[in-house]
Each structure stands twice: as structure tokens, then as C-alpha cells.
Amino acid sequence: MSRHFTLFHAPQSRSTGTLVLVHELKADYTLHVLNMKAGEQRQPEYLAVNPMGKVPAVLHDGALVTEQVAVYLYLADLYPEAGLAPAIGDPLRGPYLRWMAFYGSSFEPALCDRAMKHAPTPPSMCPWGDWDTMLKTITDQLEKGPYLLGEKFTAADVLWGTALTWITAFGLIPKTPAIAAYIERIQARPAYIAATAKDAELVAAQNLPA
Structure with missing residues (x-):
């Protein structure tokens, strides 16, 4: 294949x-x-x-x-x-899937509700619970560092690191020291530098505002 x-x-x-x-x-x-x-x-x-x-x-x-x-x-x-991606059977596979799913099922929906200034939904009826608990859950994990799974860098860090870059740039969540250090680690990687350079080329080609 x-x-x-x-x-x-x-x-x-x-x-x-x-x-x-x-x-x-x-x-x-x-x-x-x-x-x-x-x-x-x-x-x-x-x-x-x-x-x-x-x-x-x-x-x-x-x-x-x-x-x-x-x-x-x-x-x-x-x-x-x-x-x-930790393989099936690797003890890190479960935590890896957890943080992947947490982004899509809890963090991003909560962030959108927050950005749109929606009235809080009672936690018993809200898929992501409440804002403070949701945000503390991920920030506590980032503070353990250097990556979501400790020393192992995974695709989950690409997801979270690139997302947190723009989320903090727009001021949607505070750029705490732990979040700032995490973003810096992701942005320093050659793949991030190469991909953002490619994106800048595409922006220029489409005559989009930089």
C-alpha cells in the first residue's frame, strides 16, 4: 500500500x-x-x-x-x-489518545463558547464541564513538561503547540510561563519552521494579508 x-x-x-x-x-x-x-x-x-x-x-x-x-x-x-504515535500496547498510548481527544471534545468547544461569550452551561449538561476545570486540566499537564507525555514528543504536541500559538496570540487564554515555554519548544523545531515558511509562501501567492 x-x-x-x-x-x-x-x-x-x-x-x-x-x-x-x-x-x-x-x-x-x-x-x-x-x-x-x-x-x-x-x-x-x-x-x-x-x-x-x-x-x-x-x-x-x-x-x-x-x-x-x-x-x-x-x-x-x-x-x-x-x-x-505510541503504538498499541505502549503504556503511553492511552495518555496520547487522551490528550488528542481532550483537545477536540473539551478544549476547543469550551474555547469557542468562551470566545463567543456564551452563557455558561450547567456542568451536568455540558460535554466539557466548566471552563476553569477544563483549562486547569491541560495547564497542569503542561507544567509537568517538557511535553504532554513527559520527555516523549508526539503528534499531540504538534496539535496543542500549534493551536496554543494562535490561541494565546489572540488573547483567548493567558500565556502563562508554562504555556509560553511549551510554545517556544514547538516553534523551535525544524518542522515548525519549515511548515510556517511554506504557509507564508502560500499566503503571498494568494495575496492574503500577512
Whole structure:
């Protein structure tokens, strides 16, 4: 089975983290770039790929993968030699899946509610509980450092590190010393530097504001 895949990507979007991941994996892929300013993500051609009109999406050997966390999990498992996904049977596999799922099921929904200034939902009715407990859960883990699984760097750190970069830049959560140090570690990696440089090229090509 070929491991070549197509990554549907838009610069200056959440799929930038996936671009960092494929650089970490040294993956064999084709980049299909969407211009979100031109609304290409809402055109029939892309809606046939992902009816939600969201990026990233991956097409590999006839298998379509959407949803950000699913894309990370799929690609990290597709390239096991990169060591970014603890294997089944590894004691770190469970914690790895935990922090991957926590991002998509708790952190991001809570963040969106917070950013939109939605009234708090009673914790008994809210999938992510309450804001303070949710945020403390992840910040406590980051304070243990240097990565989410201790000394082992994984795809979960690509997800969280790239997300926290823009989240703190917009002031949506405080940039505590632990979060700042974590972001700096991720941004110092060659894959992050290469991927963000590529994204800057794509921004320029689309005449998007930097």
C-alpha cells in the first residue's frame, strides 16, 4: 500500500498544524491548497470532499479522513517510524489518545463558547464541564513538561503547540510561563519552521494579508 496522500489545506487556518505534522513525519504527500478568502472551501468541488467545508482533510488510498484530531491520529499511525504515535500496547498510548481527544471534545468547544461569550452551561449538561476545570486540566499537564507525555514528543504536541500559538496570540487564554515555554519548544523545531515558511509562501501567492 502506498503511503502517499493528498492534504487539503488552507494557509492561516487550523490546517497549518497539519502541515507542521507532515513535515515532522517527512511524509510523501500532495498539497491541495484552498483559498478561503475566495470561498473555495464552500464550492461544490470541495464540499464533495468535506461537506462541512473545513480543513484539514486527507485522502489516502481511497480513504477520506476529516476532523482535525482524526487526521493527526491517522497520519501519525501511517508513519510509525517517525515515532510520533505510541503504538498499541505502549503504556503511553492511552495518555496520547487522551490528550488528542481532550483537545477536540473539551478544549476547543469550551474555547469557542468562551470566545463567543456564551452563557455558561450547567456542568451536568455540558460535554466539557466548566471552563476553569477544563483549562486547569491541560495547564497542569503542561507544567509537568517538557511535553504532554513527559520527555516523549508526539503528534499531540504538534496539535496543542500549534493551536496554543494562535490561541494565546489572540488573547483567548493567558500565556502563562508554562504555556509560553511549551510554545517556544514547538516553534523551535525544524518542522515548525519549515511548515510556517511554506504557509507564508502560500499566503503571498494568494495575496492574503500577512
